[in-house]
Amino acid sequence: MWIRRRQPGDSAAIVASEITSEATYLNRRALLQAALAAGVTGIGAAMWSDSEAAAAALKFTRNARFSTNEPPNSYEDITGYNNFYEFGTDKSDPAANSGRFKPEPWSVTIAGEAEQTGKFSLEDILKPHALEERVYRLRCVEAWSMVIPWVGVPLADVLQRFKPTSKARYVAFKTVLRPEEMPGQRYNVLEWPYVEGLRIDEAMNPLSLLAVGVYGKSLPNQNGAPLRLVTPWKYGFKGIKSIVEIRFTEKQPPTSWNISAPREYGFFANVNPNVDHPRWSQARERHIGAGLFNSRVPTRMFNGYEQEVASLYRGMDLAKYY
Template identity: 60%
Template sequence: MFLRRPADIRPSQITPESVYRRRRELLRQFALAAPAALLAGCGRNGGAAPAAAADPATLPKELTIAKRGEYTTPDAQTRWQDATHYNNYYEFGTDKDDPAKHSGRFEPQPWTVEIAGAAEVTGRFALEDLLKPHPLEERVYRMRCVEAWSMVIPWVGVPLGAVLKRFKPTSEAKYVAFTTVRRPAQMPGLSYPVLDWPYREGLRIDEAMHPLALLAVGLYGRALPNQNGAPLRLVVPWKYGFKGIKSIVRIEFTTHEPKTSWNLSAPGEYGFFANVNPDVSHPRWSQATERRIAGDGGFNLFGNRLVTLPFNGYAEQVASLYSGMDLHRNF
């Protein structure tokens, strides 16, 4: 079964409007001075106090969302506590609870992003300038991790393609490369050679321009906690979670396929495309089923098992991107 169309979704299945209502708080969060601006994983994070409270009601930084996105799902949403305390973000540690415990010292403001490569407009841009022309929207996406677990998260952000088009990529731009910030003093996991830091990821440019791809600045109507990739991360719901690079500081348009962190570290386990494909097993476990961490917390290793869907259930929207490709070889 594939993703249901928005017309099939009942209002009761959408995140309550009470979790995102104060536009003034959003403007303060991103330092947006222009009054006309409309704003609104799968990961592991590590040394100071926890970076986010368990209850979103205790967090002050609410986002005003211009609209609910066209793409969503009626699946039961993962609890805030689980989505923000069961993460992969190796820059803060390799255990699932390390990111929430050790990312408190990380400073996501102020923030700039460098735009480079094969584009007419390049340079360094403040986060507020990067996002300002685009209204924030909420999209409820299924997110699948290669470790065979999944979550359903209401992300807040702007379509990646809309942002990229502003910089007028040239005909030479075939790929988009992303780089995570590298701050050893604030990211204790960088002291361990788990990966070749900084973290790097990439997409083919048609993937990056697909309307499902999102640059996220929040979840559950709140600004991103540090452990979830504050202040800016990538969300590509038809791919495994390691493609969702966090704390982005550089976006580059490239001619050749960019090197990516997990593909460099273990090319036999992590392919460049990373499309969810239940027919391609990880060398150490099957990807045919997944453990859904949903509204009840769902940490029973033997419960909440679901059949994994091709492209994570988004085949109707994205399968055409890979027409004619061998998806066993290009995994």
């Protein structure tokens, strides 16, 4: 098995003092991969932690074409400040409350308007595809942002394998339902399980990514282990986590936040500084990790990916289809 994880019962929270800097991490990962290639085993825990050893299991190439040149946030930022309501509504809750979640073994159901459907292991879905790293901006509807080095496969590559029919106008996604492991699902914050969707042309856009890792490491539970969606030109709530079903549909599928508050959260959820949330402005954003006194910066249309995705919405009223 090529994705290695913490065992059930291990602590999910990562102490700040135990976080490896990006430069040190990259150097260690390179050394570890070289050691593994040479057949070296039994590397001491004093030199590499379990999580760092797991990083070597994700072999990938960097896709510079779709990666921003902006410096990524720290591993601590990315794994410690999250929206994942299945584990709680506070930003620190996912890291604190996801330790009992079991991300393996894992399977994904492919259903709906496609020639090939069924239940597939995560390995079967990913095996034909080479992993790549893409450094994407993340912009959340609460007006904060990060830059994250995701590892995954293009969503289009996965979907095309199952041969969607001409009736497949949308792609719907569903999160696992495990309230015994995901304490947030015991409360009626949202309708569970979490559901999301894309128009088929959005799903097939080269930017759309199915992520299995971050910073070269397997996705931590709090970041959507073992499989999540990344669409960098949309607000973060579109990035459904811990995916167990992908369904091709003819009609627009329901989405969790649109069900909960349709006036506030539309189906498309494109980053648009000209369309405010009913309770706050989206014109500016706060970059996580930039310091307490860092001023907010202007939000970019489509989160800065206008060149790649604007053609998807040509002729649409983006104030109406928000």
